[in-house]
Amino acid sequence: MSGMVNQVRPPRGDEEERTDGSSVRIGALVPLTRPGWAEAGRHLLAGLELAVRDANDGGGIAGRPLELVVRDTAADPQRAVAAVDELAGLGVAALAGEYHSVVARAAAARADALGLPFLCSSAVLDALTEQPTERVARLAPAQSHGWRIYADFLLGAGHRRVAVAAEPSVYWASGTRILRDHLAPRGGTVIELDMRALDPGALCEELVDHRATALLLLVGNPEPAVSIVRSVRRDERLAEIMIGAPAGQPEFAAWATSLGGDGAAIPFLRYLPERLGPLGTRVGTALRERLAEAPSFVAFEGYDTVAVLADVLRSHGVDRARTAESWPSVAVEGTRGQIQFSRTPGISVWQWAWTPVQVVDRDPAEPGRFRILHAG
Structure with missing residues (x-):
């Protein structure tokens, strides 16, 4: 209407x-x-x-x-x-x-x-x-701008073996390519895990086998993202792995409602100034x-x-x-x-270059509060 x-x-x-x-x-x-x-x-x-x-x-x-x-x-x-x-x-x-x-x-x-x-x-x-x-x-x-900032955050946090749990999508494929192109010259490796072929339990086995230190959720919300987070959080072998969500799934209240404390400490991109x-x-x-x-x-x-x-x-x-x-x-x-x-190189439309970009997460001590981890 x-x-x-x-x-x-x-x-x-x-x-x-x-x-x-x-x-x-x-x-x-x-x-x-x-x-x-x-x-x-x-x-x-x-x-x-x-x-x-x-x-x-x-x-x-x-x-x-x-x-x-x-x-x-x-x-x-x-x-x-x-x-x-x-x-x-x-x-x-x-x-x-x-x-x-x-x-x-x-x-x-x-x-x-x-x-x-x-x-x-x-x-x-x-x-x-x-x-x-x-x-x-x-x-x-543009995705290439924000996700490069996220890749810099990963490198700064010491992550060189980064797994992506991905579903088929032009958007997710583009994100994976941006991460690989930015991480590879700096000693990083991106491990692609196809969520069409893996359930959350099988994904955990792959993460252990590949010795990944970070897992990025390039999947739909709430599912399978919520189920993946729950499975990884409950696997003692993956207690040290960082879960990330560059597309911003944890930004919204439903994420915290669904996952509680499990949804905290999952860094994501948001576009706000400090x-x-x-x-x-x-x-x-x-x-x-x-x-x-x-x-x-x-x-x-x-x-x-x-x-x-x-x-x-x-x-x-x-x-x-x-x-x-x-x-x-x-x-x-x-x-x-x-x-x-x-006009920005590689971008076909008129672009605001750039919106403020932050990497933030929900504070484990207070999941309703956000912590700024990195800015670009």
């Missing part, structure tokens, strides 16, 4: 589109149901909604209210493409959102083909589009109230997405071509720093 920002909810089949024709509409792609990572989607949507509310409290777009038209992608690329087609037909000025990289890639390709500007909030896959495009921009750091400035602090407080829990970095990504688009629409009008031409001139104070876009 669509609605004014303080009425936006996940789409329901029994509701029809409602608009009085006077609003400026932004289409939002969000994973709200499984197999999508619905918890991440809920945080992303909370940030998008809050920023639209703030934009409207500040006068909207040249006196016209900003409206969010939300579509659930459910982590399905085909569903996302259909949503892009629908949103383009509804006359949205721009497209925002998406968390899953493979889904965002499909949406970006379709938006580019339709001439619809797309500001991607959270997906990190380097090749977000096959060919360079002027229409797509991204807030999240300290938030005044805007980030204010937005964080509002997001906590909206979510009834601590906001993840994904919620801040959602807020910053709409903050950028609102600024562009105010400055350049609602014409799609002008919006697409405006990425190089963006200079917006976001919740996590000054946002500007540039």
